[in-house]
Amino acid sequence: MNAPAQVMLTRGLLAEVAEQFGYPVPEELATALGQVPRHHFLPETVWVRDGQGGYRPINRSTDPGEWMAAAYADQTLVTQFTDGLPTSSASMPSMVLRMLQLTKVTAPDGSRQQPFSVMELGTGTGFNAALLCALLGQGAVTTVEVDAVLAEQGERNLKAAGYVPTVVQGDAARGYPGSAPFARVLATFSVDQIPLAWIAQTAPGGRIVTPWTSAWCCYGTLALTVSASGAAEGRFHDFASFMPMRPSSEQDTANGAAAQAIAAEEAKSATELSPWAVAGGDLDAEFHLGLTVPGAFFSWDTTGEHAPVRLCVEDTTSTSWATVDYDGANSTEFTVTQAGPRQLWNEIAVAYASWEKSGRPDVDRHGLTVRADGRHSLWLDSPDRPLVDDRVLPPG
Template sequence: MTKAPTISASDRMAGAARLLAEIQRTRTDPIPPHWQEALRAVPRDAFLPDLLWLRDGDGGYRPCDRDQDPDGWLTAAYSDAPLVTQFVTESDGTRSPSSSASQPSTVLRLLEDAQLTDQDRVLEIGTGAGYNTALLCARLGANAVTSVEVDADLTARARANLEALSYAPTVAHTDGAHGWDATAPYDRILATCSVRSVPIAWLDQTEPGGRIVTPWDSAWCCYGTLRLTKHDDGDAEGNFAAYGSYMLISGQRTDVELFRDVLRPGQVTRESTTSLSPWSVAGSDPALDFHIGLTVPGVWHSWDTEPAGAHTRLWLANDTATSWASVDYDGRQAETFTVTQHGPRHLWDEVAAAHELWLLAGRPGIDRYGLTVTADAQKVWLDRPDNVVA
């Protein structure tokens, strides 16, 4: 097999120009000059493995090997698209992405939301292969950048990638939920993974007046970005934005499967009916999904198109595997649906109540929600901090 040719400086310049043009087409405002400069200075290809996995259009992934298809690989490297770089095998034998190179336009939005100034010191949570770290170095200088990564192999790879481009930030192998106290405090903490709650270490390691920017996740849906500002009293507060879908930070992941962990023989159930369509609450509107994720904590859902005794079923379960619910469509009429619930939480009742609250609030968008983080609590609010909804 012929080894793919080395990528020339002119190829990289052309690739960066294409990438900037793609990103600009997604925006109504111009890319700030200092970020244009950083995107030109940092070659994205230098942070990618020879084997990439690209969306295949059918919900799966297809391989793209640099040696076999150098032109296709280079085109992918400088496209405004997320690129899967690593898979993990789940307990049921399926493979799911465990590491990826994020979509550059989303990377840029996170960087812009950090509102960096030339004097800022930044902690990045999730080094990955080091591309975002390099962009921070190009913007601020390597001495102002600290990055942490939980995966030892990725940490080593990122250090090598950064060193090859003469960037020397502090890169530490540790759980990102702990931050990095050795070089704290920071003016900005920027996460490249999502969270379901803000680690208190991040709050402690941020300077008053500093910002924490992190993608958001809930058991119901993975979407949104949180922008917090730390106040002089030590609390932090800020709104969500309607973009961003990142892998969940490792320490907040759960391994719960419906048929393995949740459903058990002999469980006592409660039967009822509902006129609320399951399709109305699961996947019909990103803003509603986000609202349910915030206000019905720890509850996830899945669709079953071949259930016993029904045409289609929406399953709900909590991430402690103590409660579940199902909502059945019989395939004939859509006026009423059969509800079955088990456990101390009445999950369908909770979801239906959250849906009603969302309607009464005027179907609020994601950017109307915010979060207040203190040492003792994290409170979700709508429109203003005193209007707590969860």
């Protein structure tokens, strides 16, 4: 592709990103995006949503125009499948740039910060690492990738683009002590707990930014500041949905265990809480439930085998399960069935009522403190207002 064509495509992408932001892309980020052509970091085949819940491939050789248009569109592109599931992707450029803004690798006016080191966790295609190199200099960047194939490919992509940061093939949960301490740690995948290694490898006053996930809801981005005592504290932010750090085997175990628990004693009741209120796409409510009802996850059954619509709730930590049935006519009362050591629907109802009582707080009002011993404490508005009687997550 010639230079004028690339400039035009980059301008179009910047316009899309600015529309997402609601303001012009800061000059330093726009310059970095112009220096790092996205298409150089994509494989011959990428996959996009097909509009029917799946993905369709776009091949550079057979569909060069569509492939290039996809490369410079503000959309997520799947770049790797494993066992039929997407396991690596090129994130939306607007999301990438928002993460860089939140990480504070540039000043509020877009100018470059003083030189400091940054550890990226999840190299993937190498695109984000290249942006960091363009912003900070390649000597300041360490990037860690658990997948050996992706690490090798990412390093090749970076070298082809003229960047030679430190590329490490290893477990991102362990970070990379060889280049620590870092002023910034940035993950490109979601987690439900902060590994202590990340905090230990971040300099006091440094910043950790990572997408967040829970069994209930994969959404939100967490930004933490590390203290000299080895603790970290910060708020969640209302954007981003990223693939998890590693596939969860717990959910498969819970599915099987819950199926076995069906024969256990069942408790039936009725509820006025609509299943759509807690699992119908209200991300503020679902994010709150993910924090306050740990381990619970849901699926919808619309086959009509048991009810016209059924919400199925299960637990990654036990054999507990619950179902909430809509009979197709009554939208003010629903039939609940529960079994197992946890009364999952009761927990969800209590957590949802607490969310409403607190004024239906959005994602940004939630925060997290990671203590020096690894205990994770969730809070609302400020650390002195703990969530659900100071529910504490176990250390990772």
